[in-house]
Amino acid sequence: MSKKNSSHRKKVRRRVGKKASKGSFDKYDLYRRAVQSAETDVEFIRDTYKELKKKSATVVREDFCGTFALSTEWIKLGSRNIANGVDLDPEPMTYGRQHYLSKLSPEQQRRMHLFERNVLDPDLPKSDIVLAMNFSYFCFKNRDVMKLYFTNVYKSLNKDGIFIADCFGGKQCHSAIEDTNKFDGFTYYWDQTDFDPVTNEAFFYIHFRVGGQKIERVFSYDWRLWSIPELREIMQEAGFKKTHVYWEGTARDGSGNGVFTRTERGESCDSWIAYIVAEK
Numbered sequence: 001m002s003k004k005n006s007s008h009r010k011k012v013r014r015r016v017g018k019k020a021s022k023g024s025f026d027k028y029d030l031y032r033r034a035v036q037s038a039e040t041d042v043e044f045i046r047d048t049y050k051e052l053k054k055k056s057a058t059v060v061r062e063d064f065c066g067t068f069a070l071s072t073e074w075i076k077l078g079s080r081n082i083a084n085g086v087d088l089d090p091e092p093m094t095y096g097r098q099h100y101l102s103k104l105s106p107e108q109q110r111r112m113h114l115f116e117r118n119v120l121d122p123d124l125p126k127s128d129i130v131l132a133m134n135f136s137y138f139c140f141k142n143r144d145v146m147k148l149y150f151t152n153v154y155k156s157l158n159k160d161g162i163f164i165a166d167c168f169g170g171k172q173c174h175s176a177i178e179d180t181n182k183f184d185g186f187t188y189y190w191d192q193t194d195f196d197p198v199t200n201e202a203f204f205y206i207h208f209r210v211g212g213q214k215i216e217r218v219f220s221y222d223w224r225l226w227s228i229p230e231l232r233e234i235m236q237e238a239g240f241k242k243t244h245v246y247w248e249g250t251a252r253d254g255s256g257n258g259v260f261t262r263t264e265r266g267e268s269c270d271s272w273i274a275y276i277v278a279e280k
């Protein structure tokens with residue numbers, strides 16, 4: 001069994017950058033540096049739309065956008081690109097306004113639209129692409145609610161629209177483990193507890209160590225672990241015409257290589273990340 005990513009939440013195309021300073025604790029900055037890969041994710045999103053639709057997408061909606069890092073990168077990727085970010089929680093959105101939006105030019109800022117709303121609301125803005133990233137939609141534990149969400153996405157997509165959601169799995173995510181990854185100036189911990197095979201529910205936590213102090217449970221996740229075939233079936237029931245899976249290639253050391261290609265066959269790994277892409 002090959003290993004792929006040692007951490008379920010980190011794609012290998014990790015952002016590197018400034019060092020975390022001792023004593024400072026900026027949870028969203030550490031999260032971005034440890035978990036997100038927004039600059040390269042938007043290239044995958046642009047290229048996937050083009051591959052499937054033979055034209056360019058303009059409007060992206062980032063559901064569960066948090067600090068809307070992906071939306072910011074989408075705006076920067078093209079001079080006509082428009083982004084709509086949707087999240088329930090004003091706290092990460094305020095962070096994004098202060099740290100990301102403020103660094104865009106006035107013209108770029110006008111192409112960003114933020115909505116403090118529930119992704120289940122029926123009248124969210126129409127888009128060419130809807131994104132549900134970093135597995136946030138796993139918070140929907142009931143099949144009917146997941147179908148309601150996918151139906152809502154389907155209805156709000158433009159005619160040639162696509163929906164992109166990431167997914168993770170592998171036998172390692174059914175075990176109580178704590179993964180540790182060292183970054184410049186801080187350590188990131190991905191802590192998995194309490195997987196229940198009857199309900200497929202699991203709790204996950206992110207801890208950070210900065211300047212000798214471990215700060216526990218900075219982010220907490222109460223999720224149901226969904227499988228790729230379950231999700232594809234629900235997408236089809238919600239009206240999507242076709243669904244595709246983009247599976248990550250393997251580097252020489254057995255870890256994921258950050259290159260995702262369309263396939264109908266996966267491989268058995270300790271832990272994997274994939275994208276599910278659904279076409280309207």
Ligand SMILES: C[S@@+](CC[C@H](N)C(=O)[O-])C[C@H]1O[C@@H](n2cnc3c(N)ncnc32)[C@H](O)[C@@H]1O
Pocket residue numbers: 036063064065066067086087088089092117118119120133134136139
């Ligand atoms: C794990 S964070 C994801 C942040 C970001 N998308 C990323 O890629 O890392 C999950 C976010 O989903 C938001 N959220 C949870 N349920 C939601 C809902 N029903 N509607 C809108 N946002 C929701 C939370 O407020 C939180 O900011």
